[in-house]
Amino acid sequence: MFTTHRRKFLDSMDDGDIAIFPGASPAIRNHDVEYPFRQQADYWYLSGHDEPDGVLLLAKGIEGFSEDGIFVLPKDPAQETWTGIRLGPEGAKQELGFSSAWNLDELETVLTEALQQARRVWYRLGENQTIDSFLVKQLSSMRMKTRLGIHPPEALLEPTHVLHEMRLHKSEAEVEVMRKAAALSVEGHIMAMAQTSPGMGEWELQALCDYTFRRGGGSGWAYPAIVAGGANACILHYNTNQELLKDGDLLLLDAGAEYGCYAGDITRTFPVNGKYTPAQRDVYEVVFAAQAAAIEKCRPGTIFGDIHATAVAVLSEGLRTLGVLKQSVDEIVAEELYRPWYMHQTSHWIGLDVHDAGRYRNGDNWRPLAAGMALTVEPGLYFASDDERVPAPLRGMGIRIEDDILITPGGHENLTLAAPKTIEDVEAACSAERAMPATIDAELMVK
Structure with missing residues (x-):
């Protein structure tokens, strides 16, 4: 089901497009007690991934990138003792059907490389402050590198116009x-x-x-x-x-x-x-x-x-x-x-x-x-x-x-x-x- 959803969204993208979808993060209820975790709906619809802090990357016609990739929390036996078993990148590929998967700490490096080739970026501003800040900083930096042949994407597109129409049907x-x-x-x-x-x-x-x-x-x-x-x-x-x-x-x-x-x-x-x-x-x-x-x-x-x-x-x-x-x-x-x-x-x-x-x-x-x-x-x-x-x-x-x-x-x-x-x-x-x-x-x- 989730692979089909990713494929359908990719069909709406053009060559040279990337799409970024962040998942939900844990939320504090009081002091150090968290609310029960519930995944962000758009991210779940496209990934089927029920762990916190994941990020989905779709890329169409971007050299060196498969069309569907995901960033997940790394395998960490010590941390998993406290919070539960994680899929890790290999598990994400095997169990969720992703072509590529990375540890979450590789996010900025990989996204920077993808952005340098992207003509358009599908991303919903205002829902993830960390990625918002990263994108603003990265795009500003790219504008200063045009003499090096690095150009910022031509457009930032709101993905929910397409995605929410998909979810409706x-x-x-x-x-x-x-x-x-x-x-x-x-x-x-x-x-x-x-x-x-x-x-x-x-x-x-x-x-x-x-x-x-x-x-x-x-x-x-x-x-x-x-x-x-x-x-x-x-x-x-x-x-x-x-x-x-x-x-x-x-x-x-x-x-x-x-x-x-x-x-x-x-x-x-x-x-x-x-x-x-x-x-x-x-x-x-x-x-x-x-x-x-x-x-x-x-x-x-x-x-x-x-x-x-x-x-x-x-x-x-x-x-x-x-x-x-x-x-x-x-x-x-x-x-x-x-x-x-x-x-x-x-x-x-x-x-x-x-x-x-x-x-x-x-x-x-x-x-x-x-x-x-x-x-x-x-x-x-x-x-x-x-x-x-x-x-x-x-x-x-x-x-x-x-x-x-x-x-x-x-x-x-x-x-x-x-x-x-x-x-x-x-x-x-x-x-x-x-x-x-x-x-x-x-x-x-x-x-």
């Missing part, structure tokens, strides 16, 4: 990985539905999802879970997850697993006690209908913005039915009267990043969908506790429903369809028997 190999991320995400939601009950902490369900994702072979969460009981669901990116769940409230759970660096992203909203109230049913059915209509639009040729427009039209009619607004649907949509209760877009791309790479517009116009694109569909309605514009039974209620949709040649595939979604299926899942991870029964004493 998923290959079948990528789709298989995304199906696994989606399946783990589904399992986390099903487990949460079965275990949720009044008096539980939001944090317990967050831990349960994280456990389920890791236990199933994922690297963990694709983003910090939103576990929002009651009115917390009206905070779109609520993730403190520190309140107790109350009888009669809804729980909005927005959580997804990461597998092979690809993200799942699911939202379900279900009753803490397992049964929707009449008011909750009414709002839920509106959001459910909006999502169903929007998903139906997911097929090749549909304009991206039409997905949101479809959801908005259904939600606007629902706001009339719920007694929140009285104006006509046309007026509600035209004047955006729905925005106090539906303030976000319906969709975003999904892939290596949960909000994945790729343009949404061609110029001023929304782009059409095409086979291989993957996006979420996630309409919602949010009624704050103190919002006196809405009927009292609706206040303190936030409902969102989200699935991951792959555009196929003939329509779409809902990657997360197995997560219960109809009222009947959700209530059945909430009442299902499903084993909970073992708990510590003994009282913990702090001395």
